[in-house]
Amino acid sequence: MKGPLFYSKILLFGEYGIIKDSKGLSIPYNFYNGALKTDGNTSEVAQASNTGLKKFALYLSNIDSEIVTFDMASFLKDIEGGMYFDSSIPQGYGVGSSGALVAAIYDKYANNKITVLENLTRDKLLSLKRIFAEMESFFHGKSSGLDPLNSYLSIPILINSKDNIEATGIPAQQTDGKGAVFLIDSGSVGETAPMVSLFMESMKQEGFRKMLKDQFIKHTDACVDDFLKGDVKSLFKNTKQLSKVVLNHFKPMIPQQFHELWKNGLDTNDYYLKLCGSGGGGYILGFTEDIEKAKQSLKGHNLEVVYNF
Template structure:
């Protein structure tokens, strides 16, 4: 079997906003990865994975018979491979907002889809990307109740994706990370130490959307700051990026407290008051990772010395 690696993803911008048609920007993150593997040995991780894969095979069996599902998946071959000892070997932490289920879906589609879409920019156009997103949304719904399909799409294509609206998305180039030894600005991950669950957080958000004040905040302020951050980041223009990041971070602290791990409330505020860094949600929140942005990495490291900080991009 040809081994195919699928990386995790990070939604840099757009958490919750993409539900309401604001922009989103998601990138592959190669520090975590997963692949379908065969093993004749039995061990706990394999048995746990196989149990989940068997349950997922039942979901797929039902899905392929639905008239509005536009993909052919060889579910029988999938089931037979599980019986032969196949499992999903993954270093992607579950419930941390970095696409653990997205990687599984991408790997299964890659191996078992008949007449599958290509993975390179040359092989797949904008319309195909939108169609693939819809397919992946239905495939990933098993894990989250409802899925946009964005996470598996990133994991499958292994390219940054710019979401301009529900039906308007495509691959995009991002400024190269400055990997010189001089540490200046950076994007980093902070580990809350506990996983979060997507569906309860989305439920809280949808309840909040019933309030007129919250709805207006999302449609005006949140969308404005989020979209401006994306535009500035893609242009490599750090001044407007950090100006809008501060506004976005403050807005999230004021309006998304249930989604922010309690241990992070204080350091979130510290970043805003010191201007040393700004934090935002990484995915739906509730646990997992939190994203940080700084123009002075050494200062941010000093203030966050009690927290596990992982740099993912340098300005």
């Protein structure tokens, strides 16, 4: 038995900013996916996942029933039967591994679930986001609920503010375009919780809060607008500014070995780097107007293209 597939996601813009009401844009990334399975697999990985599901089930049985309830009898029976989450999504890489699992569990076991097929009003989207935030908190301590939402719906999501989200369309990819959004593997895993606490700690300083509002959020919002309008020229201008702000003010979230590469991109304009998720490791997101040039500049690093301009 194998459940439906749930895909990974990439938050193109909005990391950290959305905690403080910046815009955000999240897109599904079909290269990685996961599904619930009960096929008698007894490998170490399957058993570890099964043990994780037991803990998750316990957590879900205590969620406020006003928010969501589950068919716990079926869920526990399937766990006893060896169910596990079979996933190719790397953990701690900022592409939504726990989000896909949360979406799969909700899809299969939630009572009165909101389905992908119905008319998704803003209220329904917000309800889903709230449910998913509650469910995913088990993994991160605090979750916005966006990763599972993206995984569950498998469509791009535009975050206008905390209480205003909508499904959106993004400009069609230019398959022969030279410009690209790409991922670089930092070679290490990033932990979300410590990075978020670091950010919250910095938020206590007035200077940091001012920088966030006047620079980080300003450029993030502009990038989202440019991307959706397909204004590539303005997008690269704003992405460069955003990359610069991150290098200056979010250094601890950038793996040490990337500080130089980050600066090199800004100096040469061959590419601009930004955080993918909370940083600290995992993937780093890159934007370039010329993918061949970026590959030359980043020799020795494997570039995974996720979108072409």
